[in-house]
Amino acid sequence: MTLQLQARLCHGDEFELRIDTALPLDGVTALFGRSGCGKTTLLRIIAGLERVPGATVRFGEEVWQAGRRFVPLHRRRIGLVFQEHSLLPHLSARENLLYGYRRTPESLRRLHPPEVTAMLGIDGLLDRRIDQLSGGERQRISLGRALLITPQLLLLDEPLSALDTQSKREIMPFLSRMAEESQVPIILVSHAPEEVERLADRVAFMQAGRIERIDSLHEALARSDSPLFADEGAVSVLEGRVGEAGEDGLRPFGPPEARLWLSGAEQRAGDRTTRLRILARDVSLALDDPQRISIQNHLPVTIERIDPPRHNRIVVACHTADGQLLLAEVTPRAVRLLGLAVGQRLYALIKSVALLE
Numbered sequence: 068m069t070l071q072l073q074a075r076l077c078h079g080d081e082f083e084l085r086i087d088t089a090l091p092l093d094g095v096t097a098l099f100g101r102s103g104c105g106k107t108t109l110l111r112i113i114a115g116l117e118r119v120p121g122a123t124v125r126f127g128e129e130v131w132q133a134g135r136r137f138v139p140l141h142r143r144r145i146g147l148v149f150q151e152h153s154l155l156p157h158l159s160a161r162e163n164l165l166y167g168y169r170r171t172p173e174s175l176r177r178l179h180p181p182e183v184t185a186m187l188g189i190d191g192l193l194d195r196r197i198d199q200l201s202g203g204e205r206q207r208i209s210l211g212r213a214l215l216i217t218p219q220l221l222l223l224d225e226p227l228s229a230l231d232t233q234s235k236r237e238i239m240p241f242l243s244r245m246a247e248e249s250q251v252p253i254i255l256v257s258h259a260p261e262e263v264e265r266l267a268d269r270v271a272f273m274q275a276g277r278i279e280r281i282d283s284l285h286e287a288l289a290r291s292d293s294p295l296f297a298d299e300g301a302v303s304v305l306e307g308r309v310g311e312a313g314e315d316g317l318r319p320f321g322p323p324e325a326r327l328w329l330s331g332a333e334q335r336a337g338d339r340t341t342r343l344r345i346l347a348r349d350v351s352l353a354l355d356d357p358q359r360i361s362i363q364n365h366l367p368v369t370i371e372r373i374d375p376p377r378h379n380r381i382v383v384a385c386h387t388a389d390g391q392l393l394l395a396e397v398t399p400r401a402v403r404l405l406g407l408a409v410g411q412r413l414y415a416l417i418k419s420v421a422l423l424e
Contacts, residue, residue, distance in 0.1 A: 068092045070220070070254075074112050074122035084108055084276040092127065092220070092252040094268035096281075099257055099294065105276040106256040110222050113254065114147060115140040126219065144175075146213030146221040146251070150229045152205040154197050160208050161193035168215035177217045178249065186248055187211050187241045203234035207241055214249055221253045227262060239265060247339070260295045264288070264304045265342055270295070289392055291374040291382045301347035301382050301394045306340050317363075320420075324388035327364045327420060344421045347382055350395035351416040354405060364417040368393055370409050373402065383407060385415060 069089040076084040084105045090096050098106040111117035113124060115131065115138065124131040131138045140147075154163045164180060184190045187207045192200060200208065206226055213221060226242070227235045239262075246253055246266055257263055263270055263284075270287045272279045272294050287293050288304055296302060307321035309329065317328040320343060327343070356365055368385035371392070375381070376399050383395045383402070393415055401407075 068127040070113065070127075071123065071125040072109070072113065074109075074119050074124075076108065076112075076117075076119050076122075082276060086112075086276075086278060088271070088278050088281070090254065090271065090281070091269065095246050095253045095255055095266050097255045097257055097263040097267035097270045098273055098278075099260075099263050099270050100273035102258055104273045106258075106273055107224055109273075110224055110254065110256050113220075114145050114222055115143055144216065144219045146216055146218035147224075148206070148209050148213050148222070148226045149224045150226065152202075152209045154205060154208060154212070156197050158197070159193070160189070160195050160197065160200065163197065163208055164189075164193070164211050164215060167212055171216050175217055178214050178251075180215065183211045183214050186214075186245055201234060201237075202230045203238040206230065206234075206238055210242070210245060214245070214251065218251055221249070221251045223253060223255045225256050225258070227259070242266065243341075244339075260298065260302070261344065263295060264302065264344055285392070288394075289384065291377075291384075291394075299346060300380075301396060303345045303347065303350075303392060303394045305343045305345065305387070305391050305393070307343065308340055322389050325366055325391070327366070327417065329420065345393070345417055346419070347394040347396040349417060349419040350393065351418070352383065352385075352395050352397060352401070352405065352407070353414045353416055356414045357416070360416070362416045362418055364420065366393065366415045366417065368413060368415045370407060370411045370413070373407060373409060387415075 070092055071089045072086050074084060074086045086109060098109060100106055108117060112119055112122060118137060123133045130136055131143055168180065187210055189207050189211060192204055192208065197205065227238065230238065243266060255266060267284050269281060269283050271281045287295055288302065291301060305321065310319040312318045317330065320327040320329050366387055368387055370383060371386050372384040373381060379398065380396050381399055381402055383397060385393045385395060387393050395415055
């Protein structure tokens with residue numbers, strides 16, 4: 068099932084939105100691009116908040132807009148969460164949560180308060196007033212309220228951008244769990260690569276009012292010229308599970324053949340798959356496995372691709388033993404002195420890792 072979109076909208080001579088695309092309706096699709104590229108405008112068209120003459124919006128077999136037909140927001144059964152929470156200040160957190168739930172016909176309810184409050188970790192917040200909640204807690208209540216109308220589609224418009232760094236860290240695990248467990252398709256607007264890398268299954272890259280291409284997250288990260296790399300350079304995202312901490316406090320990540328070690332404070336062990344973010348500039352390459360070195364994370368890898376030099380740096384794309392893509396950024400001189408070539412087996416030395424939680 069897909070969300071089909073056709074729209075053209077002009078704002079004077081400065082901006083034109085021109086969209087003709089179909090977005091898959093499963094998992095998380097991120098609309099990614101710089102501020103002003105049209106992400107929020109497109110989200111408003113999907114929601115029915117922006118009525119554009121001549122636009123077409125089809126959700127699976129449902130026609131939300133075409134010709135003279137226009138289905139308003141409240142009949143599209145869409146959950147909306149914006150940058151700033153829109154909670155009702157005179158109601159408690161619990162009453163805010165139940166506001167839409169009580170107005171949803173019982174026959175349509177698939178998500179219920181106990182599972183949603185557990186999913187978002189908000190059981191202890193329900194009796195508080197809204198002004199007693201932190202920014203991250205308010206956004207979690209907003210997410211819960213949006214889920215409890217049992218939406219067909221969840222639209223998130225930069226839900227973390229108004230939060231401070233600590234609040235973002237607090238809410239990210241809950242947002243990730245919600246995306247994984249709710250089974251509601253999500254469209255996420257973001258200009259933050261880390262949010263996309265942690266949450267998205269695919270990325271629709273937007274620029275100047277157009278969707279330039281839609282990639283799976285794996286495809287987006289495999290491109291050395293990916294817009295996700297514009298600020299910090301190339302990034303790898305590895306998926307795996309975190310094990311129990313050993314006597315030295317380090318926790319294993321991933322299978323034995325591609326094992327990394329994380330500090331015990333970073334993540335609790337569990338059965339859920341999580342994502343690990345590694346900057347390519349924090350990965351070095353060695354022909355042999357060095358033993359007398361302080362860097363603890365060494366992975367055997369095979370070179371898949373060597374990109375052309377850019378700004379006197381070369382991205383070397385490697386596969387780990389469990390088949391995941393790991394990017395290393397080295398100098399042209401290092402490529403020449405080590406004799407690096409496609410198909411070569413060697414070791415990746417990873418200086419720094421960050422769990423996307």
